[in-house]
Amino acid sequence: MSFNTDISTKLENSRNTLRKIARNDGAEFSKQSILNDMEKFVKMVNTMDETVLVPSRLMNLPQEGDDDPFSMFSMLNDLKTELLWSGGDSQEQVERGRRVSDLSDTESDASSAAGDSGIEGEDERESAARAAAACRRHLRGLRRSLRQLTVAAAQLTRTYQEEVGAPV
Numbered sequence: 795m796s797f798n799t800d801i802s803t804k805l806e807n808s809r810n811t812l813r814k815i816a817r818n819d820g821a822e823f824s825k826q827s828i829l830n831d832m833e834k835f836v837k838m839v840n841t842m843d844e845t846v847l848v849p850s851r852l853m854n855l856p857q858e859g860d861d862d863p864f865s866m867f868s869m870l871n872d873l874k875t876e877l878l879w880s881g882g883d884s885q886e887q888v889e890r891g892r893r894v895s896d897l898s899d900t901e902s903d904a905s906s907a908a909g910d911s912g913i914e915g916e917d918e919r920e921s922a923a924r925a926a927a928a929c930r931r932h933l934r935g936l937r938r939s940l941r942q943l944t945v946a947a948a949q950l951t952r953t954y955q956e957e958v959g960a961p962v
Contacts, residue, residue: 831940838947839874845951870947
């Protein structure tokens with residue numbers, strides 16, 4: 795029973811950490827931590843949200859490339875909400891009794907790697923090592939994406955402030 799208790803405790807601790815990030819309770823993380831990048835992203839989107847008092851004014855701002863400011867504003871807020879609270883999108887598909895969003899890239903990578911190796915009954919350590927490597931790769935990509943999205947939210951905030959004549 796202690797195994798189940800440990801898992802429950804770890805899950806609750808993870809939920810509390812994400813709640814702290816969402817509330818910006820001042821939780822501090824290593825600068826190299828994915829949680830640090832998540833916290834910066836959430837804080838910047840919150841700042842953007844507090845600054846952009848009239849989102850419809852974003853429709854009048856000049857468009858940079860294919861990204862119009864209003865769509866960017868909505869997308870950043872949606873991503874923040876999904877990052878903090880939801881587990882999937884509204885267009886989930888069902889595949890073999892399992893939601894597609896439940897099948898992680900790591901599981902796909904690990905299973906396809908095992909199938910490609912030609913080895914029946916792959917050693918669990920090798921499978922775990924592949925899954926860990928895939929997880930690290932995905933975390934690096936997620937960190938890079940979060941940093942780019944944080945910069946986009948900061949830029950949108952500055953652009954809006956310039957447009958309405960607020961101090962930057």
